Amino acid sequence: MTDELLIVRCQLGEHDALTELVRSWHEPVRTYVRGMLGAERADDVTQEVWLAVIRGLPRLREPGRFAPWLFTIARRAVTDRLRQEYGMPEAGAQQEPVTEDAAGVVVERAALIAALSCLPVREREVLVLFYLEDLSLEDCAEICAVPVGTVKSRLNRARRMLRDHLTEKGTKR
Amino acid sequence: MNDEPNLPAEEMIGRLSPVLSPWRRLRGVVALVSGLAGAVCAGSLWATEPAVLPGRTRLAFAVFTLVCLAWAGYGAWLVTRRTPLLALDRVIAGWFALTASIATTVIIAVAAVQRGAGLAPALATGAVVIAVSGVLVVRAHVRRAALLRRKRELEAVRQIGG
Numbered sequence: 001m002t003d004e005l006l007i008v009r010c011q012l013g014e015h016d017a018l019t020e021l022v023r024s025w026h027e028p029v030r031t032y033v034r035g036m037l038g039a040e041r042a043d044d045v046t047q048e049v050w051l052a053v054i055r056g057l058p059r060l061r062e063p064g065r066f067a068p069w070l071f072t073i074a075r076r077a078v079t080d081r082l083r084q085e086y087g088m089p090e091a092g093a094q095q096e097p098v099t100e101d102a103a104g105v106v107v108e109r110a111a112l113i114a115a116l117s118c119l120p121v122r123e124r125e126v127l128v129l130f131y132l133e134d135l136s137l138e139d140c141a142e143i144c145a146v147p148v149g150t151v152k153s154r155l156n157r158a159r160r161m162l163r164d165h166l167t168e169k170g171t172k173r
Numbered sequence: 174m175n176d177e178p179n180l181p182a183e184e185m186i187g188r189l190s191p192v193l194s195p196w197r198r199l200r201g202v203v204a205l206v207s208g209l210a211g212a213v214c215a216g217s218l219w220a221t222e223p224a225v226l227p228g229r230t231r232l233a234f235a236v237f238t239l240v241c242l243a244w245a246g247y248g249a250w251l252v253t254r255r256t257p258l259l260a261l262d263r264v265i266a267g268w269f270a271l272t273a274s275i276a277t278t279v280i281i282a283v284a285a286v287q288r289g290a291g292l293a294p295a296l297a298t299g300a301v302v303i304a305v306s307g308v309l310v311v312r313a314h315v316r317r318a319a320l321l322r323r324k325r326e327l328e329a330v331r332q333i334g335g
Contacts, residue, residue, distance in 0.1 A: 005327040012320050013261035018193050019186050026182035043180040047188055054192050055257045063323075 007063035035128035123158035202266040205248025210273040211241030217281040221291035260317040267310035274306040
């Protein structure tokens with residue numbers, strides 16, 4: 001079933017559709033939250049995300065754009081938890097040219113998840129959304145409330161940092 | 174970092190059941206509408222009382238009105254903060270509000286006629302409340318009809334595609 005049909009059924013008030021929605025999207029949401037906050041806080045924040053999603057469902061005007069909306073809410077919940085370290089706006093996000101970085105392509109999912117915690121929040125976030133959630137650059141930009149160019153530069157920076165981290169880890173062994 | 178899910182979807186659904194339950198969603202509407210109707214009734218009767226009431230009677234009116242307003246406040250908090258009103262809930266809530274508005278208007282109009290005064294303000298107040306409820310009903314039906322239409326379109330597309 002398409003997401004849009006599922007959301008429309010939820011908005012109509014079909015109980016089965018609501019549970020199916022949670023069943024379908026629980027793991028992606030939890031993966032994102034876990035990637036951002038770590039496993040110990042993931043369950044509580046995931047529950048907060050779902051409560052906000054269900055409460056906001058009647059106001060969702062574009063059911064076809066559910067995924068970006070969902071992750072925008074998830075991001076807000078994560079940001080609330082990270083406010084202490086995340087409050088200041090990023091000073092002069094650099095627009096870097098987009099390059100196809102082999103490191104970003106070859107990094108395996110498991111290694112990526114394990115290495116995420118070494119990255120700063122903003123870089124970690126775009127990596128999770130782009131690689132683990134398979135969202136488009138446009139969706140990532142919408143969720144993070146930044147231009148697509150900023151997402152690209154953060155992805156570049158994140159891949160570079162991740163590669164450096166993995167390289168360093170490899171040489172220490 | 175552990176890649177296995179700690180909290181399965183089914184358990185999350187269990188945790189969310191208070192929000193997912195249709196009856197719990199409507200509980201807020203019942204509290205809101207009943208509280209408002211009771212407060213309007215008690216307040217109107219008290220305000221249109223021709224003679225000066227004894228102290229205890231005034232206290233009783235005040236307490237009853239406050240209790241009704243407290244229920245209305247609780248209902249408003251539930252509806253706006255705690256539980257969503259989905260399309261079907263809004264239709265039911267709208268009809269519930271319209272019925273309560275008409276019943277309240279009838280009660281205060283009958284009381285005004287029995288006292289021989291205050292019929293015009295009672296009818297004016299009732300008309301406003303009924304009109305607001307009527308608009309809510311119409312909006313809820315329009316929204317639900319739009320969603321049902323979209324659902325049929327998407328199901329048709331899925332059948333063609335699948």
